[in-house]
Amino acid sequence: MxxxxxxxxxxxxxxxxxxxxxxxxxxxxxxxxxxxxxxxxxxxxxxxxxxxxxxxxxxxxxxxxxxxxxxxxxxxxxxxxxxxxxxxxxxxxxxxxxxxxxxxxxxxxxxxxxxxxxxxxxxxxxxxxxxxxxxxxxxxxxxxxxxxxxxxxxxxxxxxxxxxxxxxxxxxxxxxxxxxxxxxxxxxxxxxxxxxxxxxxxxxxxxxxxxxxxxxxVPAPQPAGQVRIAVVQPGVLNGVGGAERRFARAEELTRELAGRQDVDLVVWGESSVGADLTARPAYTARLAALSRQVGAEVLVNVDARRSDRPGIYKSSVLVGPEGTTGDRYDKMRLVPFGEYVPFRSVLGWATSVGRAAAEDRRRGEQPVVMTVGERGLRLGPLVCFETAFPDMSRHLVREGAQVLVAQSATSTFQDSWAPGQHASLAALRAAETGRPMVHATLTGVSAVYGPEGERVGAPLGTDRSAAAVYDVPLAAGTTPYVRLGDWAVYAAVLVLASLGAVGAARSVRRRTAPGTPAPRARTARGSPVRPGR
Missing domain, CATH: 1.10.1760 (Arp2/3 complex 21 kDa subunit ARPC3)
Structure with a gap:
């Protein structure tokens, strides 16, 4: 056929x-x-x-x-x-x-x-x-x-x-x-x-x-010992009293770490404490007691209205056996609509359509490198969204951070691709900087990556409520990216500028080349002037 x-x-x-x-x-x-x-x-x-x-x-x-x-x-x-x-x-x-x-x-x-x-x-x-x-x-x-x-x-x-x-x-x-x-x-x-x-x-x-x-x-990072860091992931907690129940569950999991030798730091996830520690000294006392039991300082994240200045901040706060150590980092880069509404006077209606922030969080002023424990471990904290920005982790390492720590919470998107995507960013930040990165969350995925971006231990998935201890390898030396910065971006700009220059040069040559017909004269009405008229 x-x-x-x-x-x-x-x-x-x-x-x-x-x-x-x-x-x-x-x-x-x-x-x-x-x-x-x-x-x-x-x-x-x-x-x-x-x-x-x-x-x-x-x-x-x-x-x-x-x-x-x-x-x-x-x-x-x-x-x-x-x-x-x-x-x-x-x-x-x-x-x-x-x-x-x-x-x-x-x-x-x-x-x-x-x-x-x-x-x-x-x-x-x-x-x-x-x-x-x-x-x-x-x-x-x-x-x-x-x-x-x-x-x-x-x-x-x-x-x-x-x-x-x-x-x-x-x-x-x-x-x-x-x-x-x-x-x-x-x-x-x-x-x-x-x-x-x-x-x-x-x-x-x-x-x-x-x-x-x-x-x-590219030279591999030089080994420089290791530290033991515990990650506490409370998991999904349904029902009323979410903030207090989350704190209590994290407290319970942290107590399980008591007696485990040589834990240098315990890390809780983003928004793990729902009240300002200055205004609620009882919370500070409970955290200090945990620090004494475990024998290590606890890095918590406070999402609350501050008593010493107006507004709500998301802050990484280090707590030791005697209470807060004075090391505090306020989140600088906020999630559009999630933590603040851009041009709220115009786009404020977004709060009635989705889960946009009812009140804008306040921004921190500068990055902070914290000193942890008797060993003097230098810690660079980031909060959630900030792990997506290569320049922030690079800046912390240039300021002397030996370990990068991200405190995150993706529980709103628990059954989606978001938790895995977020955790994967820690591998890139570790490889870029040649420093290990600890990614601690409330409900998963929590994970740790070594100085070359390699996975350390088993991650805590979104179905886990647990505390895990990781032997985190430290590294010395400086990666080319930390030293040279975003040179690849500048190279791309140069390529596009060169393309534009070549195009402009060709255009000029075409207009000035011999034999190029000159534009025909036109009368006031726009019709060409013919010879002999």
Whole structure:
């Protein structure tokens, strides 16, 4: 039987050219990278996940369509990576995703510029640097705290890949993102343009060699002993009196640590104490008694209105056998809508739609490095959302922190991907800084990572109510990322600036080249002046 191909082609072409089809395809393609993050944690998928999106953009018939494909793909990406926020923000998350998705609108034309048609070998080679640099600019802008912070950076999907973690110690999560997008760009060229397959293969080899060279060349952290740190995770507690019941359960679990030798520090999760310790001395006395029983200081997190200044703060407070030690850190970077409402006078209605903060928390003024115990252990505390920011952990290590400690609470999103995603960030911060990181939560996932980002001991999952002791390895030395900072970001800016300079130079040459027809003179009405008239 002969298939009437001619009858089907117009229908297929019509579907492919439909703006609705392209729009839906862009949203789905943009959502695909989410599978590389926990819980699926398909780290290898990150190296292919952008290919469908980029293949779609390179076929865009116009620059405007490419920008639209970039925007819709960005919308899909933000929805997929932050889908666990839906119970809190409801329909408001669609507006946020649409606004943040606009950041990818310029990336669409950039992809089309570098990959459309049959690029020359020079343009294809340049694309391996330009396209990742454009992506990194999007990640950098959306990493601003007011836009939601650096959650879901593509490089963060590689938190369990040792060579990628070594790359992070060289250039931070930013350099890992550049390499991941470069591989996606090379694969896009490989599958779309047959004539450029040698160039694409060469690009893949360069990326592989770069990652291997980083893993071989970057010095490993130098061992410097170890400390024993206990993590107390109360778990999910249903019923009334949540704050007091949570405190009592953490108190009970901490008592179980008594008699265990050489515990240097006990860490409770975020909002583990619901009252100001100055105003409630009974809580301070109970914590001091625990410190004496265990033989170690206790780092708690107070989420309460302070008695010495107006407003509610989230504060890491160190308590010893005699009471508070005077070391206190107030959280500096707050979660938009979760802990404060931006432009509350305009967006205050969000509190009636979802679980937005009824009252804004107050910000701390500066990071703090605490000194713990007789050994003088230098501790760098972070609170929840702050672990997503590479610059904060880097600053603490430059100030002398030997151990990074994050106090977190993701109980609002207990049965979602959020707890696993949050815990995975500690591996990246540890690898970037060459310092171990302890991630302690109220309800899981609590985990500890060594100076190379390697997992230490077994994590406490979201189904656990327990206390666990970890032998945390210490390290000396300074990673290139701590020493040099965000040089990968500056390199990406330089690549894009060079692209702009080349484009401007070509435009000037075209306008001034000999033989270029001069513009025709026009009459006052706009019609050309003809010779002889």
């Amino acid at each position: 002969r298939i009437p191909v001619g009858r089907w082609r117009p229908r297929t072409a019509h579907v492919a050219a439909s703006p609705w089809w392209r729009g839906a395809a862009a949203v789905v393609a943009g959502a695909l990278p989410a599978l590389a993050f926990p819980a699926p944690s398909l780290w290898w998928w990150a190296y292919l996940a952008l290919v469908p999106w980029m293949l779609l953009i390179r076929t865009a018939p116009t620059w405007r369509r490419a920008a639209l494909d970039g925007w819709l793909g960005g919308l899909g990406f933000m929805l997929a990576v932050h889908h666990w926020l839906m119970p809190s923000l409801h329909v408001f998350i669609l507006l946020l995703a649409a606004l943040l998705g606009l950041l990818w609108a310029p990336w669409g034309p950039l992809v089309r510029l570098m990959l459309s048609g049959v690029p020359s070998r020079a343009r294809a080679a340049a694309a391996l640097a330009v396209v990742p640099s454009g992506w990194l600019m999007v990640e950098l802008v959306r990493s601003w705290e007011g836009l939601g912070g650096p959650w879901g950076l593509l490089g963060a999907s590689q938190w369990q890949v040792p060579p990628a973690l070594r790359v992070a110690s060289l250039g931070g999560v930013w350099l890992v993102s550049l390499l991941v997008v470069a591989v996606n760009t090379a694969v896009t060229l490989l599958v779309s343009v047959r004539a450029l397959r040698p160039t694409a293969v060469a690009g893949l080899l360069v990326c592989a060699v770069a990652m291997g060279a980083a893993a071989w060349w």
